C-alpha cells in the first residue's frame with residue numbers, strides 16, 4: 001500500500017463547516033411547526049407518585065402534558081444493543097407511578113415554545129409516597145454480578161485467579177495493600193443531548209445526538225412496536241460525547257412520544273443540569289489493590305478487588321479489573337469485580353470505561369510498591385514485563401510497553417529524577433515526577449461501507465458511523481482516497497444516517513479498526529470492479545469510460561485472531577506536577593506520553609485525540625467529582641460552575657506525544673488499534689504518583705483537591 005494519504009497529517013475535512021457554524025447539530029435541524037418539550041423529573045429517590053397537571057394544562061402555549069396517567073402505553077419490545085447492560089431492563093418512561101431514582105423522568109410538557117414548556121413543568125404538582133432508598137454506596141450491599149458481561153466477544157468472569165494470591169501475598173518479602181476510591185464523574189460535552197422527533201404515519205425520523213444511529217433506530221422501533229426500517233436516525237455532527245451518546249436514553253423516547261401525541265415535530269434538549277440525570281455517568285468505584293513482591297522487585301502476588309455503583313433496574317458493570325490480569329507479569333493473581341445496586345440511574349461508559357478507573361488503582365499500587373522496594377518505578381515495570389498474556393495464555397499481537405517506557409522516559413528526562421519525595425523544587429513550588437503504564441483493548445466489530453464511483457472521477461463513500469470528535473470524517477476520507485487512488489479532494493465521506501450501510505457503535509475506540517476496514521474493503525472492490533470493466537490503472541479514467549456510476553458494498557468482521565492473540569494498545573505516561581506547599585494547589589506542567597497503538601492513520605487528529613485524553617486525565621485526577629447528596633441521591637453540583645473540568649488555563653505547556661511504530665497486521669485489515677481511550681488511561685495515576693513524589697502525600701481518593709494536600 002502506498003501511503004499518499006494514510007499516515008499523513010491531513011487537516012479535518014469538516015473543519016471549515018465546524019468553525020463557520022455550517023455544521024448542523026441535533027437541535028439545529030429546524031422543522032416547520034416544531035413544538036418544544038421539557039421533562040419533569042422526580043425529586044425523590046424512591047416511592048410512588050401522584051400528579052396534578054390541571055394548572056400546567058391551562059398554562060399559556062401548552063399543547064400536551066404527559067404523565068403516567070395519560071401517556072400512551074408503549075410496547076417496549078425486548079431490545080439489547082451491545083452498549084446496554086445484559087441484565088435487567090431499561091427505564092420505561094411514563095408507564096407507571098413508580099420512582100426508582102432521583103431525576104427520573106415522570107412527565108413531559110409539550111408547548112409552543114421552550115420557555116412555555118419549562119414554565120408548565122414547574123406548575124405540575126407532584127405528591128410522593130416515599131419509600132426507603134439506598135443512595136449511599138457505603139450502605140449498599142455489594143454483590144457479584146448475576147451474569148458474565150462480554151468484552152471483545154468474550155465472557156468476562158466476575159472473578160478470576162491463577163496460583164494462590166492470598167498465600168503469596170502473606171509470604172511476600174514486600175507488600176502494599178491499599179484502597180482506592182474514585183467518585184462518580186459525569187460526561188460534560190459542550191453540546192447537550194437533544195432529539196427532534198417527527199412522525200409521518202408510522203414512520204419516524206429522529207435527529208439525535210448519538211454515537212450509534214443504528215441502535216437508536218432499533219431501540220426506538222422496539223419501544224414503539226414499529227419495524228426498525230420505519231425509523232430513520234440522523235446525526236452527522238456530535239459536539240463531544242465521551243460515551244454519553246452510546247446508549248439511547250429516555251429523552252429520545254420522550255421526544256418521539258411527545259411528537260406522536262402532539263401530532264407535530266417535537267424537540268427536546270437536555271439542560272446542563274439534566275445531563276447529570278439523563279445520560280449516565282462514570283460510576284463511583286472502590287478498589288482494593290494488594291501487591292506482593294520479592295526483594296529484587298518481581299511480583300509474586302496481585303489482588304485487585306473492586307466494586308462500582310449501579311441502578312436498581314439495570315446491572316451495569318465495566319472492565320474495572322481486566323488490565324490487572326495481563327499488564328504486569330505475576331504468577332499469583334486474583335481479581336474480583338462486584339456491583340452495588342442503588343436507587344440511582346444507571347451509570348454508563350465514559351471514556352476508557354473500566355480501564356481508566358482500574359488502571360488508576362493498579363498503577364498507583366505499582367508506584368507504592370516501587371517506593372517500598374526502593375526501585376525506580378520504570379525499572380519495576382520493566383522487571384515485570386510479561387512474555388505473553390498470562391491470563392489468556394496467548395501471545396500479544398504486539399506490545400510496545402518497553403519501547404514506550406524508553407522513548408517517553410528519554411523525552412521526559414526521567415534519568416534526572418531524584419527519588420525521594422519533596423526532593424525536587426522550583427522556587428517555592430514542590431516538583432513531582434510520576435509515571436504510569438496505559439493499556440486499552442483493541443476492539444474490532446462487524447461493519448459495512450459502500451463506495452459509489454461517479455463518471456466525473458469523484459467518489460462518495462459511506463457508512464452509518466458517527467464522529468464525536470476524533471476525526472472520523474477525515475480519517476475515512478483518507479482511507480478511501482488512498483485505496484481508490486483518487487485525489488483526496490475528489491472523495492466525499494458520508495456518515496451519521498441510518499440510510500447508510502450499518503456501522504458498529506462509535507465507541508470502544510473501534511471505529512478506525514471497524515469502519516476503516518469496511519471502507520478499505522469497499523473501495524478496494526470498487527476500484528477492482530471499475531478497472532476490471534474498463535482496463536488500465538487510472539481509476540478516474542476508467543470510470544469516465546464506463547460512463548455510469550459503480551456502486552460497491554463491503555462487510556468486514558473479525559476472524560479468529562482473538563483466539564490466537566491477546567490484542568491491546570499499550571502506552572506509558574510521564575507527568576511533572578508542581579504543588580504549592582501553602583495552598584495545596586496542584587498544577588500539571590508536563591505530560592509526555594508514548595503509545596503503541598498500531599498504525600496511525602492521521603498523526604494530526606491522533607495527536608488531538610491524545611491531547612484530549614490527557615486533559616480528561618487531568619480532570620479525573622484533580623477536579624472532576626459529581627457530589628451526590630447521600631441522603632437522597634441528588635447531585636449537588638449539577639452544573640459547570642461547581643463541577644470543575646479543566647479549562648485551557650489548566651492544560652500543561654508541554655503535552656508531548658510519540659506514536660511508537662508498530663506494524664501489527666494481525667489485529668484487523670488496517671492494522672490500527674484505536675486511540676480514543678488509551679489516551680486517557682494512565683494519566684490520573686501518573687499525576688497521583690507525581691503528587692506523591694512532590695509532597696510525600698499519597699492521595700488514594702480522587703480528585704486530588706487542595707484540602708487533601710494540606
Ligand code: MOS
Pocket residue numbers: 211241242243244246349350351352353506507508509
Ligand atoms: Mo467511549 S466510553 O466507548 O464513547
